[in-house]
Amino acid sequence: MGDGRSGGGGANRPAWLQQYDLVGKIGEGTYGLVFLARTSHRKCCIAIKKFKQSKEGDGVSPTAIREIMLLRETCHENVVKLVNVHINHVDMSLYLAFDYAEYDLYEIIRHHREKLSHSINQYTVKSLLWQLLNGLNYLHSNWIIHRDLKPSNILVMGDGEEHGVVKIADFGLARIYQAPLKPLYENGVVVTIWYRAPELLLGAKHYTSAVDMWAVGCIFAELLTLKPLFQGVEAKATPNPFQLDQLDKIFKVLGHPTPEKWPTLVNLPYWQNDQQHIQGHKYDSHGLHNFVTVPQKSPAYDLLSKMLEYDPRKRITAAQALEHEYFRMDPLPGRNALVPSQPGEKIVNYPARPVDTTADFEGTVAVQPSQPVSSGNAASGNIAAASVAPSRSMPRSMHVVGMQRMPNAGISGPSAAAETKRSKYGNAESWLSSTEEALLRKPNGGHTCLFEIA
Numbered sequence: 016m017g018d019g020r021s022g023g024g025g026a027n028r029p030a031w032l033q034q035y036d037l038v039g040k041i042g043e044g045t046y047g048l049v050f051l052a053r054t055s056h057r058k059c060c061i062a063i064k065k066f067k068q069s070k071e072g073d074g075v076s077p078t079a080i081r082e083i084m085l086l087r088e089t090c091h092e093n094v095v096k097l098v099n100v101h102i103n104h105v106d107m108s109l110y111l112a113f114d115y116a117e118y119d120l121y122e123i124i125r126h127h128r129e130k131l132s133h134s135i136n137q138y139t140v141k142s143l144l145w146q147l148l149n150g151l152n153y154l155h156s157n158w159i160i161h162r163d164l165k166p167s168n169i170l171v172m173g174d175g176e177e178h179g180v181v182k183i184a185d186f187g188l189a190r191i192y193q194a195p196l197k198p199l200y201e202n203g204v205v206v207t208i209w210y211r212a213p214e215l216l217l218g219a220k221h222y223t224s225a226v227d228m229w230a231v232g233c234i235f236a237e238l239l240t241l242k243p244l245f246q247g248v249e250a251k252a253t254p255n256p257f258q259l260d261q262l263d264k265i266f267k268v269l270g271h272p273t274p275e276k277w278p279t280l281v282n283l284p285y286w287q288n289d290q291q292h293i294q295g296h297k298y299d300s301h302g303l304h305n306f307v308t309v310p311q312k313s314p315a316y317d318l319l320s321k322m323l324e325y326d327p328r329k330r331i332t333a334a335q336a337l338e339h340e341y342f343r344m345d346p347l348p349g350r351n352a353l354v355p356s357q358p359g360e361k362i363v364n365y366p367a368r369p370v371d372t373t374a375d376f377e378g379t380v381a382v383q384p385s386q387p388v389s390s391g392n393a394a395s396g397n398i399a400a401a402s403v404a405p406s407r408s409m410p411r412s413m414h415v416v417g418m419q420r421m422p423n424a425g426i427s428g429p430s431a432a433a434e435t436k437r438s439k440y441g442n443a444e445s446w447l448s449s450t451e452e453a454l455l456r457k458p459n460g461g462h463t464c465l466f467e468i469a
């Protein structure tokens with residue numbers, strides 16, 4: 016690399032970008048692009064997530080910056096490490112650099128379904144779930160609710176010291192997305208609703224960490240069956256349209272929710288307002304046992320049904336789930352989820368992440384001068400301080416997958432408008448001292464309750 020494609024090229028490259036050699040684009044989500052890069056000195060792999068600008072071009076909000084500062088403080092083996100943050104003052108776009116993970120649950124499940132045509136072994140399912148719950152328990156204990164858990168956000172490390180270790184990605188980013196970054200509905204990007212909890216689908220105004228446990232239940236079922244459990248068709252109006260089809264899919268499996276079993280159901284807006292489809296329509300439950308491959312009397316089934324409990328206050332918490340009998344019986348969960356479960360069992364070789372090597376970065380300017388790449392972690396709270404994770408596995412193969420080439424915005428210096436924004440938002444460190452965010456509310460029935468949806 017270092018061939019000039021890496022973000023505007025040569026000597027003009029902003030200081031922070033010079034520590035990375037771009038390999039290519041590895042993905043595109045609702046809010047941005049994800050790139051694979053290597054640190055120039057140590058050749059560690061890094062995933063750089065670039066947030067696209069909203070149509071209004073509002074840039075990065077103070078709330079987003081404050082939120083990112085909090086994310087930089089998180090440190091747990093099962094939570095992906097945010098190693099660096101950069102803001103491009105030219106257009107106030109945001110770059111977050113994370114530890115790179117070769118696999119994710121979306122691709123692992125897909126590989127089993129489409130290539131191997133056999134289920135994921137019990138040890139791997141249990142180890143993936145165990146680690147996911149450990150990471151989630153850490154986040155919830157630190158008042159962070161993910162809000163967008165789905166298989167593509169659950170990463171798994173490739174070859175190396177952390178082989179087979181699960182890393183939760185994209186946690187806390189929902190708060191950054193809220194404003195001013197907007198989802199790109201107009202560009203045809205689909206927001207997955209398959210893992211969304213019923214209370215949110217029914218218009219609940221409060222998030223609790225129980226929404227993440229619902230998503231974990233859906234992911235657990237998908238690991239067992241290789242198929243998404245509730246595959247609703249998304250309603251596309253903005254903002255927050257009523258997702259009737261998703262509720263329909265859930266009710267068909269789990270039966271109609273009742274105020275007897277879920278007392279606060281009667282307060283939910285869509286339960287109150289949509290008499291015809293929701294209250295009035297009676298669903299006969301087909302029963303969860305008809306959709307999953309584990310016996311109804313097994314600990315796995317018991318845990319799954321506790322995760323898919325309608326009433327968020329009764330839904331099992333991550334801490335409680337970790338204590339469940341399922342994790343105390345053979346096969347016991349392990350740190351490397353990808354090793355064979357029994358001697359003699361064949362190891363599954365999952366495909367390396369495809370990389371579009373034709374894509375390139377846009378030029379960027381750091382919030383403050385970056386420090387040289389070092390092996391240690393940077394001082395916390397320093398938004399642009401460079402810190403690079405210990406060596407990561409390199410992708411085993413690189414190939415172009417025919418994605419679109421990114422436009423190159425260039426780095427010709429900030430515009431007057433950008434200068435105004437820089438003076439408004441550029442002093443990132445000042446946000447660290449700001450503690451006025453009402454982060455802590457009383458946990459509700461064991462679940463962390465943090466967010467109020469506008």
Ligand SMILES: Nc1ncnc2c1ncn2[C@@H]1O[C@H](COP(=O)(O)OP(=O)(O)OP(=O)(O)O)[C@@H](O)[C@H]1O
Nearest residue numbers: 042043044045046049062113114115116119167184
């Ligand atoms: N740290 C990382 N290492 C390796 N791949 C990553 C990393 N973070 C994200 N990815 C991958 O990049 C791709 C795009 O991720 P991104 O989070 O932008 O979108 P998404 O999860 O597919 O959708 P959404 O935007 O709706 O969350 C996904 O395949 C994801 O697994």
